Amino acid sequence: AQSVSQHNHHVILSEAASLELGCNYSYGGTVNLFWYVQYPGQHLQLLLKYFSGDPLVKGIKGFEAEFIKSKFSFNLRKPSVQWSDTAEYFCAVIRIVISNFGNEKLTFGTGTRLTIIP
């Protein structure tokens, strides 16, 4: 079965520190990759996505992620975090199966709680 792993359960950083959150998936075929953020008391928002092309994708709020196919990874990065980045971050993967077009399912990682200390 397909799985998505986020190894960092809880990350605590000071403001202006650099951030990297790990995400690995197990499916060997074609995938679409996503990072979502859930701020306290709010709903999931899309940070960025990778479908194809340049493996380095830029998202909102200064976040970026790099797809490394050989490592089955899609790590999220930000060079300088802010207090407002405190949130839960979820990596998610859709495996592309032509026969299932229109019913692709997102598989979520377990999430990483990010706490930024002012």
Added chain:
Amino acid sequence: GAVVSQHPSWVICKSGTSVKIECRSLDFQATTMFWYRQFPKQSLMLMATSNEGSKATYEQGVEKDKFLINHASLTLSTLTVTSAHPEDSSFYICSAGGTSGRSSYEQYFGPGTRLTVT
């Protein structure tokens, strides 16, 4: 664009009663809607996928008769938790994706409904 709403945002019900949660795509038509369940400090677990006008596809371990899903139109899906028990207390999140003829690669999430069963 791509706004998804859920109603109610919060509901308390007595054990044994049924609760209906609505999910609406406000500014686009969604051929596919997804229902997730999120336990505290855990990831989102897909419960079922619903396509407009057809029966929902449930994930393994999800009781079809307990979690009734109806996707009557391209903008509305409902989840009814029947004969609710305290263990059904959770955060239920819907997402919508895939306009007609397109894949559901991109999903837009609702704000969630917190259900508490007493």
